[in-house]
Ligand SMILES: Nc1ccn([C@@H]2O[C@H](COP(=O)(O)OP(=O)(O)OP(=O)(O)O)[C@@H](O)[C@H]2O)c(=O)n1
C-alpha cells in the first residue's frame with residue numbers, strides 16, 4: 430500500500446476518539462452490558478469518556494452502541510453516540526469509522542480506538558500515545574510487557590515455557606490514520622480482536638508504546654472490585 434499517502438505530512442490532522450461500547454460482556458457475569466455497571470459511583474463507560482474528554486487534542490469522541498441501546502438517551506453525553514454496533518468488536522469499529530467520516534473526519538485524521546471496558550485509562554497515558562505516534566508513519570498502540578513466565582498448554586499440562594522477552598499484551602487506545610484503519614479492517618475481516626492486527630494484515634508494523642498495568646480491560650467478575658479500588662484510590 431502507499432503508506433506515504435497517510436504519513437505525517439499533514440500537520441493539521443485532527444485527533445478523534447472512537448469507543449466501541451456495543452458488547453454484551455458475556456464473561457463479566459453482569460445482568461446487563463458490563464460497560465454500564467456502576468464502578469466507584471459512576472457507570473463504567475463514564476470513567477472511560479471522562480479520560481478521553483480531558484485530552485484537549487481530541488476534537489471529538491464517537492461512541493458506538495448496540496442498536497436499541499437506550500443508555501445515552503437516559504444519560505446524555507457531549508460525545509457523539511451512534512447505534513451502529515456490529516456482531517464483533519471489529520465490525521463495531523468499522524461502522525464507527527464510517528460514521529466519523531460522515532461527521533466530517535478525513536482519511537488523514539487520526540483515530541484513537543479505545544475500549545469502553547478499559548475504564549482505568551488516564552489522560553496522561555492517552556497523551557503519551559499521541560506524542561509517540563503522531564510523528565509515526567504507521568501509528569501504534571499502548572501495550573504492556575508480560576510480567577509473568579509464559580507457558581504453552583497442552584491437555585491441561587505445561588507443554589513448554591515460551592520466551593517472553595519479545596511478547597507484549599495489547600491494550601487500547603490504538604491510534605491509526607482513519608483511512609488506513611478502514612482499509613485495514615476491510616482487508617482483515619470482522620474477526621480480528623484489535624486494530625493493530627488489522628493494520629498488520631497490510632504488512633505494516635504498529636509502534637508499541639508503554640501502557641500501564643492499571644489500564645486493564647474489565648472482563649471477568651473479579652475485575653470490577655479491582656477497578657473500583659483503583660479509581661477510589663485515585664480520588665483520595
Ligand atoms: N460486538 C462488539 C463487541 C465488543 N465491543 C466492545 O469492545 C470492547 C472490548 O471487548 P470485550 O471486553 O471483549 O467486551 P465484550 O465483547 O462486551 O465482552 P465478552 O467478550 O466477555 O462478551 C468493549 O468495550 C465492548 O463493549 C463492541 O463494541 N462490539
Ligand SMILES: C[C@](O)(CO)[C@H](O)COP(=O)(O)O
Pocket residue numbers: 518544598599600601622623624646
Ligand atoms: C482490543 C483489546 O482490548 C486488546 O487487548 C482486546 O483484544 C479486545 O478484547 P477481546 O476480548 O479480544 O474482544
